[in-house]
Amino acid sequence: MTEHSHCAIFTDLDGTLLDHDTYSWAPAAPAIERIKKLGIPLIAISSKTLAELSHINATDHLFDGLIGENGGVIRLGDQTEQPGPATETIDAARDAIRAALSIPVASFRSTSPEIIAAQTGLSPDDAARAGRRHCSDPLIWAPTDKDVTTARTIAETFGLKLVKGGRFHTLCGPTDKGAAMARMLKLLAKNGVLPSTGLTPCTIALGDSANDATMLAAADFPIQIPQKHASTTTALIQDQKLIIAPEPGPSGWNAGINALLDQLTNTNNKSEVLHG
Ligand SMILES: [Mg+2]
Numbered sequence: 001m002t003e004h005s006h007c008a009i010f011t012d013l014d015g016t017l018l019d020h021d022t023y024s025w026a027p028a029a030p031a032i033e034r035i036k037k038l039g040i041p042l043i044a045i046s047s048k049t050l051a052e053l054s055h056i057n058a059t060d061h062l063f064d065g066l067i068g069e070n071g072g073v074i075r076l077g078d079q080t081e082q083p084g085p086a087t088e089t090i091d092a093a094r095d096a097i098r099a100a101l102s103i104p105v106a107s108f109r110s111t112s113p114e115i116i117a118a119q120t121g122l123s124p125d126d127a128a129r130a131g132r133r134h135c136s137d138p139l140i141w142a143p144t145d146k147d148v149t150t151a152r153t154i155a156e157t158f159g160l161k162l163v164k165g166g167r168f169h170t171l172c173g174p175t176d177k178g179a180a181m182a183r184m185l186k187l188l189a190k191n192g193v194l195p196s197t198g199l200t201p202c203t204i205a206l207g208d209s210a211n212d213a214t215m216l217a218a219a220d221f222p223i224q225i226p227q228k229h230a231s232t233t234t235a236l237i238q239d240q241k242l243i244i245a246p247e248p249g250p251s252g253w254n255a256g257i258n259a260l261l262d263q264l265t266n267t268n269n270k271s272e273v274l275h276g
Pocket of ligand 1: 209
Protein backbone atom coordinates (compact mmCIF):
# COMPACT_ATOMS: atom_id res chain seq x y z
CA MET A 1 0.00 0.00 0.00
CA THR A 2 1.73 3.12 -1.17
CA GLU A 3 -1.09 5.61 -0.83
CA HIS A 4 -1.75 6.85 2.64
CA SER A 5 -5.00 7.59 4.33
CA HIS A 6 -5.91 8.46 7.87
CA CYS A 7 -8.34 7.42 10.52
CA ALA A 8 -10.78 9.52 12.50
CA ILE A 9 -12.47 8.43 15.71
CA PHE A 10 -16.07 9.45 16.50
CA THR A 11 -17.27 8.93 20.04
CA ASP A 12 -20.49 9.28 21.96
CA LEU A 13 -19.98 10.77 25.43
CA ASP A 14 -22.51 9.74 28.09
CA GLY A 15 -22.06 6.07 28.96
CA THR A 16 -19.36 5.70 26.31
CA LEU A 17 -16.30 7.93 26.84
CA LEU A 18 -17.78 9.35 30.06
CA ASP A 19 -18.76 7.06 32.93
CA HIS A 20 -22.54 6.82 33.28
CA ASP A 21 -22.46 7.91 36.93
CA THR A 22 -19.29 9.96 37.50
CA TYR A 23 -18.87 11.56 34.01
CA SER A 24 -15.14 10.77 34.28
CA TRP A 25 -13.10 9.80 31.21
CA ALA A 26 -9.93 9.13 33.24
CA PRO A 27 -9.85 5.33 32.59
CA ALA A 28 -9.67 6.09 28.84
CA ALA A 29 -6.60 8.35 29.22
CA PRO A 30 -4.03 5.75 27.99
CA ALA A 31 -5.92 5.15 24.72
CA ILE A 32 -6.50 8.89 24.26
CA GLU A 33 -2.80 9.57 24.72
CA ARG A 34 -2.04 6.89 22.14
CA ILE A 35 -4.40 8.31 19.51
CA LYS A 36 -3.04 11.84 20.11
CA LYS A 37 0.50 10.51 19.49
CA LEU A 38 -0.71 8.86 16.27
CA GLY A 39 -2.32 12.15 15.20
CA ILE A 40 -5.77 10.58 14.85
CA PRO A 41 -8.54 13.20 15.17
CA LEU A 42 -11.11 12.53 17.89
CA ILE A 43 -14.63 13.87 17.34
CA ALA A 44 -17.33 14.12 20.02
CA ILE A 45 -20.80 13.15 18.80
CA SER A 46 -23.45 13.55 21.45
CA SER A 47 -26.95 14.67 22.36
CA LYS A 48 -25.31 17.53 24.31
CA THR A 49 -25.35 21.10 23.00
CA LEU A 50 -22.31 22.70 21.36
CA ALA A 51 -22.08 24.95 24.42
CA GLU A 52 -21.82 21.90 26.69
CA LEU A 53 -19.31 20.16 24.42
CA SER A 54 -17.19 23.32 24.04
CA HIS A 55 -17.14 23.71 27.80
CA ILE A 56 -15.86 20.15 28.29
CA ASN A 57 -13.26 20.70 25.59
CA ALA A 58 -12.08 24.03 26.98
CA THR A 59 -10.76 22.27 30.06
CA ASP A 60 -9.93 18.78 28.81
CA HIS A 61 -8.80 19.45 25.18
CA LEU A 62 -9.99 16.03 24.08
CA PHE A 63 -11.71 16.73 20.79
CA ASP A 64 -10.68 18.00 17.37
CA GLY A 65 -14.30 18.55 16.32
CA LEU A 66 -17.74 18.62 17.91
CA ILE A 67 -21.10 17.23 16.81
CA GLY A 68 -23.98 18.18 19.08
CA GLU A 69 -27.70 17.56 19.45
CA ASN A 70 -27.49 14.01 18.04
CA GLY A 71 -26.01 15.10 14.73
CA GLY A 72 -28.06 18.28 14.36
CA VAL A 73 -25.15 20.71 14.62
CA ILE A 74 -21.46 20.43 13.71
CA ARG A 75 -18.47 22.55 14.74
CA LEU A 76 -14.93 22.41 13.44
CA GLY A 77 -12.69 25.29 14.50
CA ASP A 78 -14.80 28.42 14.09
CA GLN A 79 -17.09 26.87 11.45
CA THR A 80 -20.56 25.78 12.53
CA GLU A 81 -23.01 23.91 10.32
CA GLN A 82 -26.56 22.92 11.16
CA PRO A 83 -27.76 19.83 9.26
CA GLY A 84 -30.66 19.66 11.73
CA PRO A 85 -33.84 21.73 11.39
CA ALA A 86 -33.69 25.53 11.48
CA THR A 87 -33.91 27.01 14.97
CA GLU A 88 -36.92 29.09 13.84
CA THR A 89 -38.77 25.88 12.90
CA ILE A 90 -38.19 24.42 16.36
CA ASP A 91 -39.44 27.62 17.98
CA ALA A 92 -42.50 27.85 15.71
CA ALA A 93 -43.48 24.23 16.41
CA ARG A 94 -43.08 24.67 20.16
CA ASP A 95 -45.18 27.85 20.10
CA ALA A 96 -47.88 26.05 18.09
CA ILE A 97 -47.92 23.21 20.65
CA ARG A 98 -48.17 25.75 23.47
CA ALA A 99 -51.08 27.50 21.74
CA ALA A 100 -52.95 24.23 21.11
CA LEU A 101 -52.75 22.84 24.66
CA SER A 102 -54.46 24.03 27.81
CA ILE A 103 -51.48 23.10 30.05
CA PRO A 104 -48.34 25.23 30.54
CA VAL A 105 -45.60 24.33 28.03
CA ALA A 106 -42.08 25.59 28.72
CA SER A 107 -38.89 24.33 27.12
CA PHE A 108 -35.13 24.47 27.50
CA ARG A 109 -34.77 27.02 24.71
CA SER A 110 -37.53 29.27 25.94
CA THR A 111 -37.05 29.24 29.71
CA SER A 112 -34.47 30.48 32.21
CA PRO A 113 -31.36 28.57 33.35
CA GLU A 114 -32.87 28.59 36.87
CA ILE A 115 -35.87 26.57 35.70
CA ILE A 116 -33.67 24.15 33.71
CA ALA A 117 -31.50 23.77 36.81
CA ALA A 118 -34.55 23.01 38.96
CA GLN A 119 -35.77 20.43 36.44
CA THR A 120 -32.45 18.67 35.92
CA GLY A 121 -30.32 19.21 39.01
CA LEU A 122 -27.64 20.87 36.85
CA SER A 123 -25.68 23.82 38.22
CA PRO A 124 -26.91 27.21 36.92
CA ASP A 125 -23.93 27.49 34.54
CA ASP A 126 -24.42 23.97 33.20
CA ALA A 127 -28.15 24.62 32.88
CA ALA A 128 -27.45 27.74 30.82
CA ARG A 129 -25.23 25.70 28.47
CA ALA A 130 -27.89 22.96 28.21
CA GLY A 131 -30.39 25.65 27.19
CA ARG A 132 -28.23 27.03 24.36
CA ARG A 133 -29.79 24.78 21.73
CA HIS A 134 -29.66 24.99 17.94
CA CYS A 135 -32.11 22.41 16.65
CA SER A 136 -33.76 20.42 19.44
CA ASP A 137 -35.78 21.48 22.45
CA PRO A 138 -36.78 19.36 25.48
CA LEU A 139 -40.25 20.37 26.67
CA ILE A 140 -40.97 21.16 30.31
CA TRP A 141 -44.59 20.18 30.83
CA ALA A 142 -46.87 17.65 32.54
CA PRO A 143 -48.86 16.28 29.60
CA THR A 144 -51.69 13.77 29.41
CA ASP A 145 -51.44 11.06 26.75
CA LYS A 146 -53.83 13.14 24.65
CA ASP A 147 -51.56 16.19 24.98
CA VAL A 148 -48.61 14.12 23.76
CA THR A 149 -50.61 12.88 20.77
CA THR A 150 -51.68 16.44 19.90
CA ALA A 151 -48.11 17.74 20.27
CA ARG A 152 -46.75 14.90 18.17
CA THR A 153 -49.20 15.67 15.36
CA ILE A 154 -48.25 19.36 15.44
CA ALA A 155 -44.53 18.49 15.41
CA GLU A 156 -45.08 16.37 12.30
CA THR A 157 -46.72 19.26 10.44
CA PHE A 158 -43.41 21.12 10.92
CA GLY A 159 -41.40 18.10 9.70
CA LEU A 160 -40.24 17.44 13.28
CA LYS A 161 -40.52 14.59 15.79
CA LEU A 162 -41.33 14.47 19.48
CA VAL A 163 -38.96 11.93 21.01
CA LYS A 164 -39.33 10.67 24.59
CA GLY A 165 -35.92 10.36 26.24
CA GLY A 166 -35.19 9.42 29.82
CA ARG A 167 -37.15 12.33 31.31
CA PHE A 168 -38.19 14.77 28.64
CA HIS A 169 -40.10 14.81 25.41
CA THR A 170 -37.71 16.50 22.98
CA LEU A 171 -38.81 18.35 19.89
CA CYS A 172 -36.21 17.62 17.20
CA GLY A 173 -35.66 16.89 13.54
CA PRO A 174 -34.81 13.67 11.78
CA THR A 175 -31.15 14.02 12.83
CA ASP A 176 -28.73 11.22 12.28
CA LYS A 177 -25.30 10.67 13.85
CA GLY A 178 -24.19 8.62 10.81
CA ALA A 179 -24.97 11.43 8.37
CA ALA A 180 -23.26 13.98 10.65
CA MET A 181 -20.17 11.76 10.76
CA ALA A 182 -20.01 11.74 6.93
CA ARG A 183 -20.34 15.54 6.86
CA MET A 184 -17.60 15.97 9.48
CA LEU A 185 -15.24 13.76 7.43
CA LYS A 186 -15.69 16.16 4.50
CA LEU A 187 -14.99 19.16 6.75
CA LEU A 188 -11.88 17.47 8.20
CA ALA A 189 -10.56 16.93 4.67
CA LYS A 190 -11.47 20.47 3.58
CA ASN A 191 -9.59 21.89 6.56
CA GLY A 192 -6.51 19.72 6.10
CA VAL A 193 -7.06 17.70 9.29
CA LEU A 194 -7.43 14.65 7.04
CA PRO A 195 -5.96 14.36 3.53
CA SER A 196 -8.34 15.74 0.92
CA THR A 197 -7.14 13.38 -1.81
CA GLY A 198 -6.32 9.70 -2.01
CA LEU A 199 -7.99 6.99 -0.03
CA THR A 200 -11.17 7.46 1.92
CA PRO A 201 -10.26 7.89 5.58
CA CYS A 202 -11.02 4.96 7.84
CA THR A 203 -13.51 5.60 10.61
CA ILE A 204 -13.75 4.21 14.12
CA ALA A 205 -16.97 4.90 16.05
CA LEU A 206 -17.87 4.19 19.67
CA GLY A 207 -21.34 4.28 21.22
CA ASP A 208 -23.58 2.61 23.79
CA SER A 209 -27.20 3.34 22.79
CA ALA A 210 -29.77 3.00 20.04
CA ASN A 211 -29.15 6.60 18.90
CA ASP A 212 -25.55 5.60 18.12
CA ALA A 213 -26.62 2.85 15.70
CA THR A 214 -26.44 4.93 12.48
CA MET A 215 -22.94 6.07 13.42
CA LEU A 216 -21.80 2.53 14.25
CA ALA A 217 -23.31 1.23 11.00
CA ALA A 218 -21.45 3.89 8.98
CA ALA A 219 -18.04 3.22 10.59
CA ASP A 220 -15.32 0.93 9.28
CA PHE A 221 -14.60 -0.15 12.85
CA PRO A 222 -17.70 0.08 15.09
CA ILE A 223 -17.11 -0.46 18.80
CA GLN A 224 -20.13 -0.89 21.07
CA ILE A 225 -19.61 0.01 24.72
CA PRO A 226 -21.77 -2.10 27.09
CA GLN A 227 -24.15 -0.12 29.31
CA LYS A 228 -23.09 0.04 32.95
CA HIS A 229 -26.44 -0.82 34.50
CA ALA A 230 -27.77 -3.24 31.88
CA SER A 231 -27.80 -6.95 32.72
CA THR A 232 -27.14 -7.99 29.13
CA THR A 233 -25.69 -6.35 26.01
CA THR A 234 -27.58 -6.70 22.75
CA ALA A 235 -25.72 -5.78 19.57
CA LEU A 236 -26.89 -2.36 18.32
CA ILE A 237 -26.17 -3.29 14.70
CA GLN A 238 -26.05 -6.59 12.87
CA ASP A 239 -22.57 -6.41 11.42
CA GLN A 240 -19.70 -8.89 11.63
CA LYS A 241 -17.30 -5.97 12.08
CA LEU A 242 -18.95 -4.90 15.35
CA ILE A 243 -16.60 -5.12 18.31
CA ILE A 244 -18.24 -5.21 21.75
CA ALA A 245 -15.89 -3.75 24.37
CA PRO A 246 -15.17 -5.94 27.40
CA GLU A 247 -16.29 -3.34 29.97
CA PRO A 248 -18.73 -0.40 30.17
CA GLY A 249 -17.79 3.28 29.94
CA PRO A 250 -14.27 4.70 29.68
CA SER A 251 -12.59 1.42 30.77
CA GLY A 252 -14.26 -0.36 27.87
CA TRP A 253 -13.38 2.59 25.59
CA ASN A 254 -9.73 2.24 26.58
CA ALA A 255 -9.69 -1.54 26.08
CA GLY A 256 -11.62 -1.37 22.78
CA ILE A 257 -9.43 1.31 21.20
CA ASN A 258 -6.17 -0.23 22.40
CA ALA A 259 -7.13 -3.68 21.08
CA LEU A 260 -8.16 -2.21 17.73
CA LEU A 261 -4.98 -0.13 17.42
CA ASP A 262 -2.89 -3.19 18.31
CA GLN A 263 -4.65 -5.09 15.56
CA LEU A 264 -4.32 -2.31 12.97
CA THR A 265 -0.72 -1.36 13.74
CA ASN A 266 0.36 -5.03 13.77
CA THR A 267 -1.13 -5.62 10.35
CA ASN A 268 1.47 -4.55 7.85
CA ASN A 269 -0.81 -3.27 5.13
CA LYS A 270 -2.89 -1.31 7.61
CA SER A 271 -0.09 0.35 9.54
CA GLU A 272 0.12 3.19 7.05
CA VAL A 273 -3.58 3.82 7.54
CA LEU A 274 -2.78 4.89 11.09
CA HIS A 275 0.58 6.50 10.65
CA GLY A 276 -0.17 8.28 7.41
MG1 LIG B 1 -24.54 7.33 25.31
